[in-house]
Amino acid sequence: MLRVKKFMYVNRHAPHGTIYALEGLEVVLIGAAFDQDVSMAFIGDGVFQLKKGQDTTDSDIKNFSPTYRALGDYDVTQLYVERESLEERGLAIGDLMDLTWEDEEDDWAEKPSIRVVNRQELSDLLETQDVILNF
Amino acid sequence: MLHTVNKSPFETHSLETCLGLAKPGSDILLIEDGVYAATAGTTVSAMVEQTIESSSVYALAPDLKARGIDPDQVIAGIQLVGYDGFVKLSVMNETVQCWL
Numbered sequence: 001m002l003r004v005k006k007f008m009y010v011n012r013h014a015p016h017g018t019i020y021a022l023e024g025l026e027v028v029l030i031g032a033a034f035d036q037d038v039s040m041a042f043i044g045d046g047v048f049q050l051k052k053g054q055d056t057t058d059s060d061i062k063n064f065s066p067t068y069r070a071l072g073d074y075d076v077t078q079l080y081v082e083r084e085s086l087e088e089r090g091l092a093i094g095d096l097m098d099l100t101w102e103d104e105e106d107d108w109a110e111k112p113s114i115r116v117v118n119r120q121e122l123s124d125l126l127e128t129q130d131v132i133l134n135f
Numbered sequence: 136m137l138h139t140v141n142k143s144p145f146e147t148h149s150l151e152t153c154l155g156l157a158k159p160g161s162d163i164l165l166i167e168d169g170v171y172a173a174t175a176g177t178t179v180s181a182m183v184e185q186t187i188e189s190s191s192v193y194a195l196a197p198d199l200k201a202r203g204i205d206p207d208q209v210i211a212g213i214q215l216v217g218y219d220g221f222v223k224l225s226v227m228n229e230t231v232q233c234w235l
């Protein structure tokens with residue numbers, strides 16, 4: 001049997017000004033069907049993708065931010081957010097959406113998907129991956 | 136002159152270049168990803184606050200809303216406008232420079 005590979009999707013763009021964030025999210029959801037070990041990293045302007053309260057009703061553009069809530073159901077439960085990127089942008093974890101997943105092995109307990117890590121920890125995580133895809 | 140900036144200040148130097156070249160008394164309108172520069176407490180907010188002293192800085196409210204930026208997170212002195220305000224600024228100014 002093929003070994004399960006570690007995939008990390010690195011998100012570096014703000015959500016609405018370019019198509020990177022939406023395209024990246026769709027690739028993650030499609031890729032999740034292949035039973036690999038999938039995680040996501042949010043660095044630089046990528047942290048804006050997780051900002052809570054996004055509302056596009058006045059601007060005629062697609063609001064795909066609720067789709068991040070589906071990640072947990074696709075077993076994408078490790079969302080690493082770089083602390084330095086948040087701080088540079090005047091943000092804290094409380095400004096981000098409350099994304100959770102249900103742990104099958106722990107009586108379906110709801111657990112947070114977002115983990116704030118510092119640059120050094122993220123650097124170490126990148127080193128452990130088999131495949132890294134940037135969006 | 137009206138200057139519009141549509142890029143995130145954390146990703147390109149569009150805003151910095153614009154603010155460096157805009158004359159005092161200019162109208163500066165932040166749109167699309169440019170509205171991230173309107174947030175208080177960031178690495179670029181001091182630069183924006185300094186500009187407010189000599190020029191008028193605006194941000195497009197629908198673009199702030201789309202990005203989840205609440206009006207009370209916006210730097211004091213930045214004026215929020217809608218699409219009608221965008222049109223008004225474009226008409227009031229002789230020239231418009233779009234910092235793409």
